[in-house]
Amino acid sequence: MNRRQFVCAAATAYVGISRVLAAAKYDLIIKGGRVVDPSHKLNAIRDVAVADGRIVAIEEAISANATETANASETMDARGKLVVPGLIDIHTHATRTKDGPALCLADGVTGLIDAGSQGADRIEEAIAVAKSAPQQCRVLINIGRAGIIPEGDTMDINRADVAAARDAIGRNREMIAGVKARLSRDVAGPNDFEVLKRAQQVASAFYLPVMIHMGQTVSPLPKLLALLKAGDIVTHMFAPPPNSIIDDNGHILPEVLAARRRGVLFDLGNGRTGHLRWDIAERVLQAGFLPDTLSTDWTPEGRSAQVIDFPNVMSKFLLLGMSLDQVIACATLHASRAFPVFRNRGMLKVGAPADVAVLELREGMFEFVDNYGNQRTGRERLFPSATVLAGKRVVDRTTPTAPPAL
Numbered sequence: 001m002n003r004r005q006f007v008c009a010a011a012t013a014y015v016g017i018s019r020v021l022a023a024a025k026y027d028l029i030i031k032g033g034r035v036v037d038p039s040h041k042l043n044a045i046r047d048v049a050v051a052d053g054r055i056v057a058i059e060e061a062i063s064a065n066a067t068e069t070a071n072a073s074e075t076m077d078a079r080g081k082l083v084v085p086g087l088i089d090i091h092t093h094a095t096r097t098k099d100g101p102a103l104c105l106a107d108g109v110t111g112l113i114d115a116g117s118q119g120a121d122r123i124e125e126a127i128a129v130a131k132s133a134p135q136q137c138r139v140l141i142n143i144g145r146a147g148i149i150p151e152g153d154t155m156d157i158n159r160a161d162v163a164a165a166r167d168a169i170g171r172n173r174e175m176i177a178g179v180k181a182r183l184s185r186d187v188a189g190p191n192d193f194e195v196l197k198r199a200q201q202v203a204s205a206f207y208l209p210v211m212i213h214m215g216q217t218v219s220p221l222p223k224l225l226a227l228l229k230a231g232d233i234v235t236h237m238f239a240p241p242p243n244s245i246i247d248d249n250g251h252i253l254p255e256v257l258a259a260r261r262r263g264v265l266f267d268l269g270n271g272r273t274g275h276l277r278w279d280i281a282e283r284v285l286q287a288g289f290l291p292d293t294l295s296t297d298w299t300p301e302g303r304s305a306q307v308i309d310f311p312n313v314m315s316k317f318l319l320l321g322m323s324l325d326q327v328i329a330c331a332t333l334h335a336s337r338a339f340p341v342f343r344n345r346g347m348l349k350v351g352a353p354a355d356v357a358v359l360e361l362r363e364g365m366f367e368f369v370d371n372y373g374n375q376r377t378g379r380e381r382l383f384p385s386a387t388v389l390a391g392k393r394v395v396d397r398t399t400p401t402a403p404p405a406l
């Protein structure tokens with residue numbers, strides 16, 4: 001056998017062994033659910049098999065390891081449920097509390113971004129929580145060095161400290177995924193344009209995106225949008241006037257359309273104050289301007305009012321007329337593209353990390369509320385049912401004998 005033949009034989013043997021190993025054991029089979037994965041336009045009843053933290057098969061029927069009783073696969077009964085990629089929430093304040101990320105995980109969220117809870121002065125506190133999170137969690141640094149403060153993050157323009165933010169990113173390059181600039185009248189006052197300029201000075205030094213919190217700004221929105229580059233994110237896209245993305249005649253501003261064309265992303269950011277009003281969201285969707293991403297703007301307080309959980313926030317957009325596939329795409333695939341840390345996530349392809357959310361789409365009468373106390377009744381609501389993270393069942397409400405919820 002010459003060297004080339006030897007290499008070929010060895011490679012064949014290796015492939016043979018790995019096939020045997022792959023066939024020998026699945027760690028978990030999620031059985032009988034409706035798999036909705038917009039990354040490959042799948043919406044059908046399928047079994048999903050997981051091994052070594054990855055998706056290894058998505059087929060009509062996958063049987064457990066009948067001959068390997070010692071290594072029998074676990075199964076999860078997902079009949080009547082939706083099996084979707086683990087949800088990715090790109091606008092939360094989950095690091096405000098130590099158990100924030102775990103609470104989100106129980107809602108099906110396997111990837112999250114804390115969007116500017118802290119600035120340079122206390123960014124390490126947010127990063128400590130992000131590092132201890134069970135799922136992928138990164139933070140955006142608030143350009144206001146004191147973070148979110150009641151008197152307004154950058155009402156004093158000196159708090160928009162470029163050098164301090166750059167130093168903080170330099171110290172924590174792997175955990176800081178971008179820069180947050182909150183630009184509303186009560187946060188930045190007349191400084192909004194200058195604050196955003198400084199946020200871009202910080203972000204561009206590290207090739208990072210900026211997320212702006214729009215709505216009720218002093219400066220006209222087009223003036224602010226002109227500072228945004230491809231990959232930047234506009235959150236609170238359904239904020240009512242002054243300075244919303246739609247004019248009084250129901251037309252999306254041309255500068256908003258131009259921003260989307262050059263790669264700026266538009267995000268929901270549900271939150272609790274001043275961000276979402278039904279009539280604005282309805283008109284924006286009627287104009288054909290769908291969100292790129294849905295997100296909660298999650299806080300511990302939001303769990304009991306308005307936000308509740310990510311599946312509840314997604315359900316509001318079923319009520320507003322988006323399809324289930326569109327809503328899932330906004331909370332998975334599209335969100336995964338917003339930050340490199342989520343690359344290969346937000347999908348259920350064979351070979352992808354096995355982050356899975358099992359949701360239940362219940363029919364009935366469900367009350368939803370916008371940020372202005374307006375109630376609407378929907379006919380369906382998504383509920384979190386189980387979460388699989390890196391192939392492990394971490395939360396499971398599908399069966400009474402399953403491990404307890406976190």
Ligand SMILES: [Zn+2]
Pocket residue numbers: 091092093115269271297
């Ligand atoms: Zn926020």
